[in-house]
Amino acid sequence: MDSEELLAFLAAVGHAQRIRIIGELASGQLYVSELARRLGVSRPLLYMHLERMEKAGLVVGRLELSDDGKALKYFELAPFDVRLNVDTISAAVRQVRPDPSDGTGDDEPHSAKGTP
Amino acid sequence: MDSEELLAFLAAVGHAQRIRIIGELASGQLYVSELARRLGVSRPLLYMHLERMEKAGLVVGRLELSDDGKALKYFELAPFDVRLNVDTISAAVRQVRPDPSDGTGDDEPHSAKGTP
């Protein structure tokens, strides 16, 4: 994980509303309107947060049809596990983001999070 | 670690300049002006960042006198090690911040970071 990835991840997690979203989704997937109701948050605002979180790989969204034909946008948590200490952070800072056409990733090619 | 602490910590780490500061301090303590020079950052700006980081427990500052009597404000990294995954985050969200006069911390009374 290079410094840009790390920052995107931290920005996605480091917000009061967004960790509440994580707390709510921890017990299972939910669709947007229901999630908005539970958190007492406007739906457009929730969209913004979920978008940001999806870009950072924290959640994944999926459009689904309910029994009665309604389209529901479900979101669930993506598995992630990031450790923050002096070593991991300074390692990320040192990552110089190599040229796209360059195979010499010095430590972790593209991703350190998730439990595959 | 409750959700407020977690957010303060994440806000302190989740910033491009601040992880650069961590990267620089990883090799040892530095005083403010020297650090500002190395990072190419104005000193007042650096002060703001260091203040924020100190409040979050990321760094500690200490005023010292150099050989020639100059007062130097040295900063060094505080040891920290935080793990971020669904469990740790939702645990923090569930922390209801008990009354100050209450001894029943359900998991970790006041701090989960550092290695005392």
Next chain:
DNA sequence: TTCATGTGTAAGCGGAGACTGACAGGTGAA
């Protein structure tokens, strides 16, 4: 005295991000 080096703080600007309100469109049920 002047210069170079430090620490510390205050005022102000600008832009990004958080948030609201309103819109268009779709569905099934009454």
Next chain:
DNA sequence: TTCACCTGTCAGTCTCCGCTTACACATGAA
């Protein structure tokens, strides 16, 4: 047709944060 749901997006406001510029003050060396 109307209602009650849902998804999606846009325009606008507002606040906070990052950042710069500028001060006041102290020290040792020239």
